[in-house]
Amino acid sequence: MKDTVLKSLKQKRVVSGQSLASELGISRTAVWKYVNQLRREGYRISSSPRLGYTLDSVPDSLLAAEIEENLQTRIQGRKIISCREMQSTQDHAKKLAIQGGSEGTIVVAETQSAGRGRMGRSWASPPGGLYFSVILRPGITLAGAAGLPLVAAVALARAIQPYTAVAPGLKWPNDVLIQKRKAAGILVEMSAEMDRLDWVVIGIGVNVAAASVQLPPEIRRTSTSLAIESTRIVHRAQLLGDILYELEEALDMFQTQGFEPLRKQWKEKSHTLGKHVTVVGSRQSIEGKAVDIDGSGALVMECAGGIRQRVTSGDLFFKGGAHG
Template sequence: MSWRTPADALRNELIELFLNHPTESLSGETISEHFHISRTAIWKHLEHLESLGFVFDAAPRRGYRLLSTPDILFEPLLQPHLSTHSLGRSVLYRPVIDSTNRWAMELAEHGAPHGTVASAKEQSAGKGRRGRMWASPEGGLWMTLVLTKPIPLSRAGELTLLAGVAAAQSLRTLTGLDIRIKWPNDLLLNGRKLCGILAEIRAEAETVHTAVLGIGLNLTVAREDVPALLQETMISLSPSTSSPWTKARVAGAILSALEPLYDSLCQDAAGFSGVRSEWIALCAHMQRTITVRLGEQVVTGTCVDIDERGTLTIEVEGKRVQVPSGEIVRTEVW
């Protein structure tokens, strides 16, 4: 089984052909000769693309012209927004998938190249931290990266932290909004959850050989489309900003910012230590009183630091407590 079907590849090439001829109508004969397939096959591929939201004008003797493209993370639509070598250069899209993280790991097992993105319009069983469900209806950017460059297992925890910095900085630059990081894997806007990041790994001995990095961002998700328990804690980028941010533009900015940070980690170089000061500056709860759940234990103290491996330090009654993993369940910033 291949990681990508011939139909996926051909549809990408078909859209690229239309994008390269934005004002022209392409005849069925021209397209048929270009791809060496029948006109009937062309029609079937165009019909599938129309089901995804692409709009074509079809006229006898003139042929086909692409009129508009949907706001989806489709490979040819993402490429103009990238300044990467690998991340996002291959993309697979499905209207609905159970989990892009699960799908991305499956793609990796079938040979998907490093940097491949698995994306969907909607997830039916999106993954959150600690096995929770992640509500991901239509209106969000739901994507997962396949990462196959090896990194030391001891540094795997830095991956989520690096992604948080890349996403927060990118979104702040794009929107001008005061987007903050909540340790270890969320982005907040006005104290509410805007984005979640989840990394899952496959390791042998002391080396991570495959990781999938999921990024779920509420772009235009309506509050009524998420479970009632989440409605008061979530927020979407729109209507927080008046500009219509396309999924391709937002994803391109995040991936372009992430690639050099991830490459540094792969080279066992700076990694998170290289952006630690930026993380601290973006943190929503640094020098604030927080409550952290550590398994069955709950600890309240002042968040005072994070080290180069992502371990949080809180001060509790004059003593410093190291928190390598856990969950912030309350902070005075909210």
């Protein structure tokens, strides 16, 4: 009912308590109660005896109702779990996926107390950022899944692009850089047999509001945020809507046309190819020039003596510093 009151306020901008009450079939006192709830959530609603209620401003909130309003998707985000604080949206989404949670379910939190990045690392999640995980059930094989991180990175870069003065660049496998610093990251986890995926959970973290000093010291030099780089104010529910839209588009393309068109887009946005890099894997480091992305999403490197090597996982560092 609170969401219905909000919807009505948004549509009409100004509406009397009496007409709201009769429209929704509740008492004027009940209307007043919901309005106060909305005020506590950050909606600025003024009231005058003559005009009634006026919605003055909408908070930069990640409440389900705000997210829903910004959705332009068929599937992604059609079920929303939104919390103020959560240990990890990724762990929560994985639990839901195991229990049969449907494709497009998103789990979003204002802050995470145990946000996770790749390979068991932590992901700093101060308030004001965008941290969410989405459940996918794509009809692809495990071999095809190797392309997913790059597909997600392309979608994320496309969604972020309108917010930044400089076009984002992609660092293999799936970081989004702005001005050579990391603004967003992706974690892809899955449950699968060889022939088919059971579920995939993609976690996305975007540094939105963080000023440089709010980022952990160890990543300050190599990270940035939309607040630092942005040309316009970021409304996170809208940004989330934009990301889900681009993700749905990219996944549709991936499933109908294969990896090739996404590979092309990734390469166009690349801040990796042509650079001298070191990729540190769990067993060995490979040094050389990043020359291509192959048909499965692997990085192709040209190493000493002109020998080409395919790299399927690891951490990439640019030669001469993390910045590239």
